[in-house]
Amino acid sequence: MTRDIGLKVKTPERECTDKHCPFHGSLSVRGRLFDGKVTSDKSRQTITLQKESPMYFSKFKRYARSKNTIHAHVPECIDVESGDHVLTAECRPISKSVSYVVVEVKE
Numbered sequence: 001m002t003r004d005i006g007l008k009v010k011t012p013e014r015e016c017t018d019k020h021c022p023f024h025g026s027l028s029v030r031g032r033l034f035d036g037k038v039t040s041d042k043s044r045q046t047i048t049l050q051k052e053s054p055m056y057f058s059k060f061k062r063y064a065r066s067k068n069t070i071h072a073h074v075p076e077c078i079d080v081e082s083g084d085h086v087l088t089a090e091c092r093p094i095s096k097s098v099s100y101v102v103v104e105v106k107e
Helices: none
Strands: 029-040 046-057 062-073 085-091 098-106
Touching: 029 062, 029 098, 046 085, 062 085
Parallel strands: 062 098
Antiparallel strands: 029 046, 029 085, 046 062, 085 098
């Protein structure tokens, strides 16, 4: 059974037994949404993604690129590979460095 998480995203086709899945488990999403590129998927059920955003310097009246690295949990029902563009949502802290969960893999 799939829960409604309050976001307009495609629900995964597969069922899973992951308790940290927002669709099939008890994890609730709140707060910020990040869209980024997966840089590493080596650790188990966790990915590293990089988000680029423009940063404005008022002294120079110019924009510069800044990069943020975020760790996110990957539920069992979502397949993610390195190089994919994913949408992540903020959730409660799952571990020391993981406070986001993958919600959708963008094409």
